[in-house]
Amino acid sequence: MKEPTFPDSPLADLCRERGLKLTGQRRTIAFVLSDSDDHPDVEELYRRAVEVDPRISIATVYRTVRLFEENGILQRRDFGGGRARYEVADGDHGDHYHLIDADSGKVIEFENPKLDALLENIVREMGYDLVTTRLSVVGRKKAKPRGNG
Amino acid sequence: MKEPTFPDSPLADLCRERGLKLTGQRRTIAFVLSDSDDHPDVEELYRRAVEVDPRISIATVYRTVRLFEENGILQRRDFGGGRARYEVADGDHGDHYHLIDADSGKVIEFENPKLDALLENIVREMGYDLVTTRLSVVGRKKAKPRGNG
DNA sequence: ATTGCAAATGATAATCTTTCTCATTAATAC
């Protein structure tokens, strides 16, 4: 039983700051998440976590992403395909959105302050305060203006 | 075995136009959908369909909404809660979007040409043609400026 | 109207993702 050693990740610190018990498994999952800049689903997260420490079960990964989401550490996303995907929650800077390539399924992030403001406005004019925006656009790559095929 | 009789709905006509076989069940489901201006899930659709003709199975409802979606007759929506919800696809006029009341879960539709245009623009500038927009904003009703509750 | 045939349907099993159960283990305060 060899304990894997690695430094506390930014997310692990956040976990502590929120008063959550920092178990070995949570430390591992936080480490893996801090190390990811994509949008893994639970299955994929589990794969990556097991690489770091095999003594972890998929049930714990499910429990941990839920806990992290409830504490504003993670954001759940739905890009279709039937499974939830996760990414580290935005910090102070504005929200970001996702463009999904219709053919490859690739996810491309983008920000747009004008869009932030417009949505804020629309919602306010309907008498609401904006809580969350769930936006993803599906697009198909344009043929290059003078490509050859 | 009494055959229920009702006129062909606009969606039933659409179904025929697309070259889909117009079975009794599909005619019933199309009728129910044409009659709905909300966003029912499959379970709810099944309930409404059975009212019109009890000789219908939930499997057929699942098959039919999928078929209709693949043929651009229906749009699938995800408002959270684990089940897909459906609505009649937009015609020529612009897309519409959804505001979800954070407290009641109520879904409020809205249109906004400025938003249509901005999204179109953003996507184009990233080198893509816009295929679909999936947008829902979650909001919380503002306290009335001088209410008493 | 009848026939023929591919496609649709009903009933239920299977699948897939996610949550729950409960005995065991581990983190934190003392």
Added chain:
DNA sequence: GTATTAATGAGAAAGATTATCATTTGCAAT
């Protein structure tokens, strides 16, 4: 170090959706 309380692992259970397969039905040609 010990106690206490919460977290974990493994698998069962739940909930939504899709697949299976024998039977039925819509529809085109007769």
